Amino acid sequence: MSTSSHGLPSKASVVIVGGGIQGLACAFNLAELGVTGVVVLDAGYWQGGASGRNGTLIRGGFGTPEWTGLFQYSNQAWQTLSRSLGHNAMFTRRGYMMVAETDRTADMLHSITGIHAQHGVRHEMIRGARMAEVLPAIDGRQVKCALMLPDGGVAPHHAAMKALLHACEDRGVLVRYRTPVTGIERTGGRVGAVTVGDHRIAADSVMVAAGGHNPEVAALAGVTLPGFGMRIEAMALEPVRPLIRPAIALIDSLCYLHQTGRGEVVGGTEVPERPRMSLSTDLPVLAQTAAVYARLFPRLRTLRVLRHWAGLIHATPDYAPLIGEHPDLKDLWFSAGWSYGWAGGPGTGILLARAIARGEVDSRIAPFAIDRFARGKPLKDPAIVL
Ligand SMILES: Cc1cc2nc3c(=O)[nH]c(=O)nc-3n(C[C@H](O)[C@H](O)[C@H](O)COP(=O)(O)OP(=O)(O)OC[C@H]3O[C@@H](n4cnc5c(N)ncnc54)[C@H](O)[C@@H]3O)c2cc1C
Structure with missing residues (x-):
């Protein structure tokens, strides 16, 4: 795949790695909070990741309070998504x-x-x-x-992803496909920039939502994530x-x-x-x-x-998502480890954007922190089909 850095800025407030539902939902909500200079970079083509290949099933209820708290919030966000985006996401x-x-x-x-x-x-x-x-x-x-x-219910990929993409672009988010992030630089104890080939984008924060490629993108920043x-x-x-x-x-x-x-x-x-x-x-x-x-x-x-x-x-080892700032690198955020990431996308986008923009870590995402295994708090749910 060719690496195209043409037209990319040299500075961004937040660079999002991955333009699937998690990346786009977070980008949209950052823009809604007034954050400017948000850039989404995706290595593949639009809908080429799991967000264009899934079963499209959406639910709020699971078998634990933690999963149910987050997914119920997201199920509600699906119900009002078309109105929020100003484009029809076709949730039924x-x-x-x-x-x-x-x-x-x-x-x-x-x-x-x-x-x-x-x-x-x-x-x-x-x-x-x-x-x-x-x-x-x-x-x-x-x-x-x-x-x-x-x-x-369900929401078809073509409609929901198109609605998210257009809503991001309406709000000034730069979204680029066929643009793989090849490096993530550290400056002191925090993230400093991403690179696309030999092009460098200085960034205040980086949010990684690279689907199945999350562990290898994490490795670009010199950190590890549980799972594969x-x-x-x-x-x-x-x-x-x-x-x-x-x-x-x-x-x-x-x-x-x-x-x-x-x-x-x-x-x-x-x-x-x-x-x-x-x-x-x-x-x-x-x-x-x-x-x-x-x-x-x-x-x-x-x-x-x-x-x-x-x-x-x-x-991930418990099939639950990894949401939040990485414990080993400041300003490096993840929306990773998703097995029910279509259902969880719209709600997590709202909560994660608030965490990145305002430092508010909502109680619905806090249990899904990346260090939960080290703390002995995995979140296996009995009502999933995995
Ligand atoms: C067959 C199948 C059925 C499923 N059914 C359901 C379901 O019914 N309900 C449900 O809730 N979930 C379902 N899922 C899971 C759901 O699809 C995912 O959890 C969700 O789409 C994850 O979204 P994402 O944005 O994190 O990842 P993705 O949509 O995979 O997007 C990640 C993006 O990151 C990009 N990327 C990777 N590396 C780089 C890099 N170095 N630089 C830049 N970009 C990069 C990729 O190109 C990709 O576009 C299913 C998944 C599959 C595969």
């Missing part, structure tokens, strides 16, 4: 259903309703005839119960008339799916093989996803696979 509130196929998971879903109530996550426990009414396509005999979150880049795959079935209304997570089968407005069923499963940093696809995920669909959704059995693709995420 179709509901998000967490399905239990085992007694153990059913118990877990029952046990987390109190957390949801505390954080204002609307929810409904569903089973039997109500299940047949809300999700007739599922084989109800195989399901113990489901926790429905009516405010969850990892491939996740998804596939789309040929379009059919509406069968499935809510977004769905099958917790026991480690599977997620939804039906798009065009009628394609999009989703994937997690399998134990964990290839790193590859965008190629192969058979295990395809076979596993097809097996889960065929077992639980009889109407999907005859449909053909239309597309199958992969994206990279940054997997």
Whole structure:
């Protein structure tokens, strides 16, 4: 890939490394707070990262207070995102259903309703005839119960990313794709500049949101991050008339799916093989996803696979994000380690921008600090499909 530094400034207030949803959401909110001189640099093409390759599922409720506090805030931000940006992000509130196929998971879903109530996550426990009414396509005999979150939903990449990009540009943020950051300079104990090839941009702060590449971008600044880049795959079935209304997570089968407005069923499963940093696809995920669909959704059995693709995420030891200033380098910030970074993007963008611009570390992002493993406070959540 060519390195183009043409037209880049020599000074910025904040340089953001990565123009996926995390980078753009933070840039937009910095501009909203009145920060000028914000520059977003992305090595690849627009939507080339996980933010153009994900399942697009969004929810507020998880299985711990920390995850639920942050994601509920972000779910609310999704609901008003089009208005905030002034462009249509196409969030659709179709509901998000967490399905239990085992007694153990059913118990877990029952046990987390109190957390949801505390954080204002609307929810409904569903089973039997109500299940047949809300999700007739599922084989109800195989399901113990489901926790429905009516405010969850989906937002397609093309609309949400375009809305974010345009809103950034409307507010004077310089966003450049095909522009890889090749170095991050330190000045004393703080970050001093980024380099793009031989072009240097002095920066007051640097925020890294480089998806699966976060650990290697951190290394450019001489710091480490927990976790590693990892491939996740998804596939789309040929379009059919509406069968499935809510977004769905099958917790026991480690599977997620939804039906798009065009009628394609999009989703994937997690399998134990964990290839790193590859965008190629192969058979295990395809076979596993097809097996889960065929077992639980009889109407999907005859449909053909239309597309199958992969994206990279940054997997942390607890699969929770790493949000905040790096403990070893002042003014170097991260929005990293995201496995549910589409859902978490709009809310984290608001809170992280406040932390960078005003030094206010909100209680919803504080638990996700980078040093939580060193402090013995990992945040594994029982209601994720990873
Ligand atoms: C198949 C799949 C399904 C998923 N499903 C869901 C879902 O349903 N719901 C959900 O919430 N999440 C889902 N996710 C996760 C979600 O997509 C990610 O967590 C989210 O997109 C991360 O956003 P990001 O901005 O951090 O990273 P990305 O969108 O990956 O953006 C990072 C950017 O950094 C750039 N970059 C890398 N290195 C450099 C460098 N040196 N210099 C400059 N730029 C650089 C890359 O080019 C890239 O564009 C899924 C992911 C995948 C792959």
